[in-house]
Amino acid sequence: MAQLSQVAEPEDAPIPKGFRSAEIGWPRLGAIPHPPRRLPLVGDVLGANVRTPVQDSMRIGQALGPIFRRKAFGKEIVFVWGAGLAAELADESRFAKHVGLGVANLRPLAGDGLFTAYNHEPNWQLAHDVLAPGFSRDAMAGYHPLMLDVARQLTARWDEREAAGRSVDVPGDMTKLTLETISRTGFGHDFGSFERSRPHPFVTAMVGTLSYAQRRNVVPPALAPLLLRGATRRNTADMAYLNRTVDDVVAARRAAPGQGTGDLLDRMLEVAHPETGERLSAENIRRQVITFLVAGHETTSGALSFALHYLSRSPEVLARAQAEVDAIWGDVAEPAYEQVAKLRYLRRVLDESLRLWPTAPGFSRQARQDTTLGGTHPMREGAWALVLATLLHRDPEAWGERPETFDPDRFAPSAVRARTAHVFKPFGTGARACIGRQFALHEATLVLGLLLRRYDLHPDPGYRLRVAERLTLMPDGLTLRLSRRAGAA
Template sequence: MVVFWTTFLSLLAIAYYLLYKYMTRNFSYWKDRNIFYFKPLPFFGNLLPMITMKTTMGELIMDLYRQTDKDYFGIFSLDRPVLVVKSPKLAKDILLKDFASFHDRIIVTPDTDPAMSNLMFFKKGQMWKVIRSKMTPVFTSGKLKAMFSVMVDESNDLSKYLSKFVGAPSIEAKEVCAKYSTNLIALTAFGVKAKCFDNEDADFRKLGRRIFGTSLTNAVRQLGCNFFPGLIKTFGIEFVDTVAREQMKSIFSTVLKARKQSDHHKSNDLVDILLDARAHTESGISDDMILGQAIQFFMAGFESVASTISFTLYALSMDEEIQERLRLEILENIEENNGLTYEGVNSMKYLNMVISEALRKYPVLPFLDRECTSTYKVEGTDLVLEKGQAIYISAFGMHYDEKYFPDPDKFDPERFSDKNEINKEGFYYTPFGEGPRICIGNRYGLLAVKVGIASILSKYKIRKSLKTPEKIKFDPKSFLIQSYGGVPIKIEAL
């Protein structure tokens, strides 16, 4: 028995030593290149606070950002060297000027599910370009204008739904806004009524909760795909769990099949455009690619719109003066145009300023990731980035940097009174990303947000409830910006 335990412990010690050496093999990477870096921990790199759920990744990167005045610095994601960019000029070079060397994201998903692996968000290289070009017609000004009446109808339903809660001690703004955004996405993209206001357990809404709910299993999946791509590929862990994937594929496959069989399917929505692209054999668009883009549009659309509206409502509940000024602009615009109109909504300058400031404080993605796709020398330095080099751009860090936004914790829409001054010297305001890989649906999302907020403020006052936090705490179980404990507010009729 003594021999057994001696042998076992010896083998265990050897295994630990070998694993330790393997996981620390790259830890001299930044030192060898004379780049300032933060000392990593074996097995965790610099990500221990995120892995242990003590903070979000966006806040972790921002905390490191604030500890150095360098234009860039090194960290380690487990054992992988990552360059974190602070310089707006370098961010602009990476995202726009030299995009050809940085066109891929780090995030991965296994190839085990053909539909999910074909989401544009995950695609790399030439296939990303093909899919992007086929998706672009969905978001032209003409298409957005055609969708506008649907947005107004859904915003009216949102207002009617809110009437149930007038005088209630508190409501969960994020959940209410998610019902609106889910209904909107289902109609404008697929021509399907989700009926989230009619049924608290509507299929589309349950699906949305399952995908982006802040559960531990979701945290493992989604944080893993973003920060531990090697482990994700090795163990075949999908971004979305099996039940949600199969539900999405079932719903959207049914829609696609019905539209293909219909002689009158021309609705000029996402489905029609993708089917038209598929009809051209030279396009390289497969059925799995079509299904993947339908899934992506649903996932990205409902969450970003709901998040932005709810955080904007929270900010307005904390500042009645800003809220009243915005309400006055909205009511005057509605009276002048005899209702909400496409041109009228887009002409509301203060509404745009308020939403821009909400996106500064609460961007959906708190950092941007890129992978170097060819050897690249950083202009004005001796730094040469090798192919495969991982890069993070700290949107949170720049959005809360006093150099660009004085008194950054204050909600101040006046920062955006002249949008031409923003990003003039480089990219330091990037709520949707920038460059060729900017969020393809950003104009759709902004329009949906504007319509939703205008409809709400034209009929209700937004107030703090007893549950409304003085400062939003972000949930560490999400790679997106989500409020820990939701966004509780109170509403009153005008």
């Protein structure tokens, strides 16, 4: 999320006030520090790493403090990570979501879908009101058996690898799991991911579009047609494939109505707004399906992968989590829906992993009216800043003197109560926070519980965590060895 330039929007999506401002609505940028050795015209490019802009910005932010700015090729971005400043930006009466940076680069694909819609676009509220009941408790309980079915496919694959003494590709298998989970629970579609030795073409195309959106933010706009010529052609092909895939899924449902038993696609096709009677258009349905298929599996797969990494490196935490699963789930073949939320310590493990590496690493906020941030920094209406969650989650003011240490007890109830609000934001904030967060947390906790009950995890001694960036974050090259636990079914 921490990228350095912007791209023009389609003509049918007018850019809100403040987005193109040379100073993005900050009258006194001089009061905000920036990296040393800024160069004329090109800005803060010395020492920048275009492949890891989030981690690059984390390094800069730790040196410059809780609010800083970066500039490249005439575009300047203000970053915020201090707990107090982030809490102000979370105030919905003063600030709203800002769609910019890499998120805006996804609009040619996702348009006014829930994640990429501008605040003034009416389809966001329409889709939110229509789809929100699809994430109710009753709806979640209905998804639970399908989640278990997909998890069985994962454990069957891991049993084969364990029996053969071979390591498992954690990010690759978590991606297969989460893609199948959202596609089957939400849209009644089976990609057959676990029957493939390589990623499904949908995943390849999705990674391509996310990576392209990232690259657009680190290439000077004037040079993009030259430097990204081949990448642009590939991105066009990737978007066309994603659109065709979704069109086929929707067409299959229209040809056999009632097959979804009230899932998300059924709601999109059949449910009108409860007050206005409006329905989603065919174009918006395509955009929403793409949004859920991409966002609904990419971030959860990253969260699971980071959690498995930290569990494998923390024997005491692993043993404690396994003991909890054994005690609460006992000998039942498969846990019931209500038993998942009882894994409170395992949920702390997941939250702590999301603290250290929130897979959606930042979010932007814009001023609803002229205001002042932190009593020092004036912002005009429409001015925006990027909240760098990866550093907010490491602010010593909120998390203590050793914020880099993995410690699930940071999320014990007493610790949560003692902490100030708005310092843990892995799903964004406010009205535009992730609509599927409870779905993701239930899925991830269920899968971790099933895996820990079945396996002991053994890390590669030579592996050091590397984080790949493609708008979202994912461990790079993470493999684990497995051994079946005594008595595991």
